[in-house]
Amino acid sequence: MASGKSKGNTERWIATILLIIGGFIISLPFIWMITSSFKPESEILQMPPTLFAENPTIQNYINLFTNMNFGVYLRNTLIIVLLSFIGLFLNAMAGYGFAKYHFKNKEKVFYLVLATMMIPGQVTMIPVYLLLNEMGLINTMAGIVLPGLAAAFSIFLFRMFMATIPTDLIEAARLDGAGEFYIFFRLIMPISKPIFAVQGILTFIAAWNSFLWPLIIANDESLYTLSVGLSLLKGQYASNFALQMAGAAFMVLPIIIIFSFFQKYIVEGFTTSGLK
Amino acid sequence: MNQLVKGTVRNRHPFIFIAPALLILILFSLIPIIIAFVISFTDMDLKGLADWSNISFIGVENYTNLLADTVFHKAVFNTFFYVVIGVPLVIFFSLGIALLLNYGKNLVFTVFRAVYFMPAITNIIAIAVVWGFLYNTEYGLFNYLLSLADVDKVPWLEHPVIAKLSLILLAVWKGIGINMIIFLAALQGIPNSYYEAAKIDGAKRWQILLFITIPLLRYAIFFVTVTTLIGWLQFFEEPFIMTQGGPLDGTVSMALFIYQRGFQFSEFGYAAAGSFVLFIVIIIVTLLQFKLRKADDDI
Numbered sequence: 001m002a003s004g005k006s007k008g009n010t011e012r013w014i015a016t017i018l019l020i021i022g023g024f025i026i027s028l029p030f031i032w033m034i035t036s037s038f039k040p041e042s043e044i045l046q047m048p049p050t051l052f053a054e055n056p057t058i059q060n061y062i063n064l065f066t067n068m069n070f071g072v073y074l075r076n077t078l079i080i081v082l083l084s085f086i087g088l089f090l091n092a093m094a095g096y097g098f099a100k101y102h103f104k105n106k107e108k109v110f111y112l113v114l115a116t117m118m119i120p121g122q123v124t125m126i127p128v129y130l131l132l133n134e135m136g137l138i139n140t141m142a143g144i145v146l147p148g149l150a151a152a153f154s155i156f157l158f159r160m161f162m163a164t165i166p167t168d169l170i171e172a173a174r175l176d177g178a179g180e181f182y183i184f185f186r187l188i189m190p191i192s193k194p195i196f197a198v199q200g201i202l203t204f205i206a207a208w209n210s211f212l213w214p215l216i217i218a219n220d221e222s223l224y225t226l227s228v229g230l231s232l233l234k235g236q237y238a239s240n241f242a243l244q245m246a247g248a249a250f251m252v253l254p255i256i257i258i259f260s261f262f263q264k265y266i267v268e269g270f271t272t273s274g275l276k
Numbered sequence: 277m278n279q280l281v282k283g284t285v286r287n288r289h290p291f292i293f294i295a296p297a298l299l300i301l302i303l304f305s306l307i308p309i310i311i312a313f314v315i316s317f318t319d320m321d322l323k324g325l326a327d328w329s330n331i332s333f334i335g336v337e338n339y340t341n342l343l344a345d346t347v348f349h350k351a352v353f354n355t356f357f358y359v360v361i362g363v364p365l366v367i368f369f370s371l372g373i374a375l376l377l378n379y380g381k382n383l384v385f386t387v388f389r390a391v392y393f394m395p396a397i398t399n400i401i402a403i404a405v406v407w408g409f410l411y412n413t414e415y416g417l418f419n420y421l422l423s424l425a426d427v428d429k430v431p432w433l434e435h436p437v438i439a440k441l442s443l444i445l446l447a448v449w450k451g452i453g454i455n456m457i458i459f460l461a462a463l464q465g466i467p468n469s470y471y472e473a474a475k476i477d478g479a480k481r482w483q484i485l486l487f488i489t490i491p492l493l494r495y496a497i498f499f500v501t502v503t504t505l506i507g508w509l510q511f512f513e514e515p516f517i518m519t520q521g522g523p524l525d526g527t528v529s530m531a532l533f534i535y536q537r538g539f540q541f542s543e544f545g546y547a548a549a550g551s552f553v554l555f556i557v558i559i560i561v562t563l564l565q566f567k568l569r570k571a572d573d574d575i
Contacts, residue, residue, distance in 0.1 A: 011481075015379040022373065023391040026449065030394070032417055033406045045415050090297045097293030106290075113298065116305035120510055120558055122531045123551040126538045127308030127315070133325060150300035180289045209399045211513070216539055227401040231517055234405050241409045248402035255397055263390050266397070267457055 033252070037061070037245040044242040060246035067243075068236075070250065072222060073229035077208060080145055080225060084207040087149030088199055094150070095158020096188055100170060110159075117152045121212070129216060143217045144225075148210070154199055161195040162188065201262050205255060226251050316549040322542040331545075338549035348550065350525045351533035354440060358529060359508045362444045366451040366504050367497065373452060374459035375489070389460070396453025404517035407446045408433070411518075433519055436526025443514045443527055451507075455500045462496035463489070502565055509558050530554045 036044060037060055039053040064070040098110055128147050129138075137143030165188065173183050189196070211227035218224055224232065230247045237243050259266060317333055318324070324331035342348050377389055395403065410417050411432035419429050432442045466489065474484050490497075512531035515521055521528035521536065528536075534554065538547030 012379050015376045016384055019373075019376050019385070019388045022376075023388045026395065026452075027391055028417075029403070029406045029410060029449075030398075032410065033402075036409070047415070047420065049415075049417065049420055090300070093293045094297035097290045101287075101290035101293070103287060103290045109294070109298070112306070113301060116301050118559075118562075119305055119309060120506075120551075120555055122510060122512075122534045123312050123548075123555045124305060124308040125534070126544050126548050126551065127311035128304050129538075130311065130315075130320075130325070130544065131303070131308065146300070147304040150297040150304075152301065152305075155297060184293070205397050209401075211399075211401055227399055230399075230401045230405060234408065234517065241412070241415065244405050244409060248399075248405045251399045251402040255399065256394065259394065259397060260390065263386075267389070267393065 030252070030256075033245050033248050036242060037249045039242050041240060041242050044240075044245075060242045061250065063243055064233075064247055064250060068229060068233055068247075069221060069224075070226070070229060070247070073224050073226045076141075076214075076223060077210075077225045077227075079141060080210055080214070081204055081207040083141070083145040084148065084203050085200070087145075087151070088154065088196075088203045090150055091154035091199070092158045092189070092192070092196070093184070094155045095160075096162050096184060098155070098159045099162035100165070100167065113152045113155055125212075125216070132217065138217060139219045139223065140217075141223065144210075144214050144223065148213065154203075157199065158192070158195060161192060165191055197262075198265050201258065201266050204258070205266075208251075208255060312548045312551060315545050316552050318545045320545040320548075324544070325542070334545075338546050339553075341546065342549055342553060347525055347528060348530075348533060351528045351530045354526070354528055355509060355511060355530045357440055358444060358447075358511045359505060361441070362447055362451075362508050362511075363501070363504050365444070365448045366455060366508075367500060369448060370452045370455035370500070371459050371493075371497070374456045374463055375485075377456070377460055378463045389457075392456055393453040395450045398450075400450070400513045401517055403446065403450060404514060408518050411442055434523055436524055439519055439523060439527050443511075443518065446518075447508075447511070447514055451504065455504065458500055459493065459496055462493050466492050498565070498569055502562060505561060505565070506558055509554065509561065530557075 035052050038056040038058065039050075040055055040057050040059065043050065043053060043055065094113075098106065098113075124147075132138055132143045132147070135143075137146065169187065170183055173187055178187070209227060210225055211231070214223065214225040215228050215231070218228065221232075230251060233247050234244055315331075316338055317335060318331050319334050319337075320331050373392055377385055377392075379385070409415075413419060413429055413431055413434065416432070418432065422428075422430060431438060433439045470488055470492070471484060474488055479487070510531045511529040512535065515527040515529055515532050516535065519527045521532050530550065531554065534547050534550045537543045537550060
């Protein structure tokens with residue numbers, strides 16, 4: 001018995017060591033990004049490279065806002081984040097509608113919703129662009145946000161969660177004379193806090209990272225998001241790696257901070273949602 | 277008719293709840309499929325966008341042109357290359373790391389679970405920018421580390437085949453996180469009694485892994501394979517940011533080909549035809565997998 005236990009312990013140590021080595025390799029790009037972002041332009045091209053900056057500077061971060069319009073990109077990205085929370089709310093409403101009401105062909109409509117998950121983005125990309133063009137929404141914030149507001153997977157998860165809320169609770173509220181919307185806002189939404197938390201974090205990450213659609217719709221630099229701005233920076237300052245690293249760090253660090261606070265929720269969210 | 281209207285008004289609440297999200301999905305997901313299908317048979321371009329009368333039906337010409345387009349051939353080959361090498365690597369590493377993480381539940385393991393998961397949620401553009409620096413032939417960290425071991429400079433992104441492998445390395449790094457979490461959840465769902473029974477029967481470690489753990493993970497492995505495969509067939513951002521499809525179209529993927537045709541050359545009809553080919557490939561691959569699994573289940 002004793003030998004079995006020590007054998008298990010050795011294995012655990014090996015697993016731990018392997019994990020630490022692998023974890024270091026995995027996080028190497030992050031470490032390199034952060035330390036390089038504080039190097040002055042002269043030091044970044046130095047060979048052999050230094051791990052930590054000899055003359056650390058935050059000039060690269062200042063340049064993001066003075067040489068590039070990162071202030072504008074940040075504002076646009078935050079607007080997209082806010083607007084996508086409206087989408088989250090619409091998905092929650094739809095999830096509730098599917099979970100707690102009965103109407104004709106409900107399941108068929110729901111399958112239709114699920115079917116949209118299988119359509120690859122590349123197929124809808126061009127038609128949606130043409131549609132938005134007809135609507136006059138090219139180069140507008142509405143055009144950037146609108147197509148992504150509803151997400152089948154989000155509706156699916158809200159439905160799954162809200163189906164577990166006892167119907168008796170809703171019936172009781174109805175008997176007390178509560179209206180349907182009152183029930184949704186004052187009863188259902190507070191109960192559904194856990195799923196709102198998970199979905200809220202995922203929505204934030206997705207909106208913060210949004211790239212392709214803003215790139216296609218925004219012709220004007222004043223509508224660029226951080227991702228689009230960063231890809232522009234890579235093109236314009238191709239050899240200024242310190243500035244590039246600062247731009248990348250500026251995008252990545254908020255997500256890492258949010259992630260370390262809400263790690264448990266995010267991991268659970270991804271586990272239940274499977275992918276994205 | 278009147279009755280129908282009255283009935284709808286009385287039962288209006290579910291519709292009010294569902295309608296906004298449903299309308300957006302119909303407008304921006306379902307209708308576009310039809311539009312894509314229709315315009316793939318036209319010569320829609322910038323002129324057509326300005327005035328619809330400039331659009332004419334050209335039958336299957338876009339599709340026959342695709343068959344003859346050498347860039348499209350390369351895009352199909354490269355996509356195939358990405359999938360065949362990348363997907364097994366993602367599954368191997370994410371399963372391996374999940375098995376290691378499953379050894380314990382203390383702080384070290386929680387912290388490393390977070391570390392391995394981090395690339396999955398970081399912005400792909402930021403990742404591409406950082407890796408572009410790491411891969412730089414003259415000033416990149418990778419070539420410096422190799423030079424310490426007296427290895428010559430590797431043209432990470434300048435050689436068609438090496439560039440493909442470099443992009444795969446980056447995408448595997450990013451792809452491990454989510455799949456590892458799915459495997460970990462599945463692993464933690466396996467009842468301990470199975471392992472104990474196997475140990476009593478004198479099973480060795482590798483026997484337990486091969487004959488108990490892996491078979492019980494079948495559903496997770498299947499799920500990860502399908503979703504990873506679909507994702508990799510749509511490989512896009514990595515070549516788009518890091519190589520723009522070059523060198524010599526060596527890293528163009530099907531998705532990037534569609535984007536370039538559609539939004540850089542404004543050949544909307546041609547790009548739509550390309551996107552439909554990709555769609556059909558995705559459907560066939562997915563159906564094939566479900567079929568294979570069904571055969572597997574029957575045994």
